[in-house]
Amino acid sequence: MLLWMVALLFVWLSPQAQPYLVFEGDILILQCRGRKNAALSQVKFYRDEKLLHFSKNNQPLFLGTATANSSGRYNCTGRVKYARNTDSWDSGTAMVQVQEWFLPPVLTALPSHELCKGSPVTLRCQTKLHSQKSAWRLLFSFHKEGRTLQNRSRHPELHIPAAKEGDAGLYWCKASPKGGQVQKRSPQLELRVWAPVSRPLLTLRPTSLVVGEEVELLCEVQRGSPPILYSFHLNGDILRNHVAPHGGPASCLFRVMSEQHAGNYSCEAGNRVSRETSEPVTLSVDGPLPAQNLPSAPVEEQHQLYVNARPAQPAQQEKDISVIYAEVKHPQLSKDPDKGLNRRSTTR
Known part of the structure; x- marks a missing residue:
């Protein structure tokens, strides 16, 4: 059976030079005492000039457990009955200061x-x-988000040998004297456990395209505490950054404008404790699609043409020019598959 030790403190309301020192947790009782212990009646108790209690026959005033709010200036008034008359009496002010136990x-x-x-x-x-x-001994308790981790122990420390992600959260502790009623709680402390990021996986959609098409880069980690910073790279040069404040993947979508966008793509993921880079993924880019049904230029403005971006051989140059001239003069011939004239060409 737990026995509570309680200090009973009688504050005699009469003028004194030194204030009454009261510790929080003490039981505070006020007693109004007349001069030379004269009997009092119609007693009124005051704190900071505000009426607390009225007692017809001067019963002690029980204030309960002292707290910081119990500090103040107390006094009482009453009636003193003499043989021939009745006189009023005022105790004067008595200062009460409540001290913190700890x-x-x-x-x-x-x-x-x-x-x-x-x-x-x-x-x-x-x-x-x-x-x-x-001389008193304190007991300590540790709590996390409504759970008690250690209850009323003499040890003021709680040791976690290897922190897990589940150990993150809000903690607080309480202290109380052994056998005392005072109990105090600390402010909350947030414990953060950072898990390093895993190696990210980079996905390209598609991995082969032509100039003018769009490509999406998707970078994702399986593990890691947010926020996570992603960065996308082409042949080692950074393209774009992206922050995922709550974790999850990051994507980068852009249009391929030239064959220079071909190469090895990679992504990097990092948080406050680690940084990892993905395996590179190669993107293949072909030249742009040929323009169809382009209008023909006048004969005098025609230039030498190249087939599949390679120049014609000198021995065939005269023949090719005559064929192309025929296409210009007779455009309907280019639509005849049997004539073999429907070829992709670029003008230099």
Whole structure:
């Protein structure tokens, strides 16, 4: 059976040079005492000039457990009955100062409240006893988001040997004297456990295209604490950055404007504790599609033509020119598949 030790403090409301020192948790009782212990009646108790209680026959005033709000200036008034008359009486002001038994605890994390997954961390509940209460022993409790991790232990520390992602969250501690009613709670401390990012996977859609088409780059990690910073690269040069504040993949969509966009693409993912790069993926880019049904230029404005981007051989040059001239003079011939004149050409 737990026995609670309670300090009963009678504050005699009569003028004195020194204030009454009361510790939080003490039971505070006010007693109005007349001069030379004269009997009082019609007693009124005041705190900071505000009426607290009226007692017809001067019963002690029970104020309960003292707190910081119990500090103040107290006084009482009453009636003193003499043999021939009745006189009024005022106690004067008595100062009451409530002292803290111990300071509110503060929870700290060593070496830091931000750590990598698998690292050790120690939670420490720190406070200090009043000099007049230094002989008392404090008990400590540790809590996380509604769960009690350690209850009323003499040890002011809680050790986590290898932090997991599930250990992240809000923690606080409580301190209380052994056998006392005072209990104080620390502010909350957020413990952050950072999981390193896994190697990202880069996907290209499609992996082969022609100039003018669009390509999508999708970069994704399977593990890693957000926020995650992604960056896309072509042949080692950075193309674009993207931040995923809550994790998840990142994509980059752009139109291929030249064959220079062909090459090895990669992406990089990183957070506060690690950074990883994907395997490269090759993008193939062909030349642009040929223009169809282009209008013919006048004969005098025609230039030498190249077939499949390679110049015609000198021995065939005269024949090719005559054929192309025939196409210009008779465009309907180019539509006849039997004539073999429907060829893709570019003008230099």
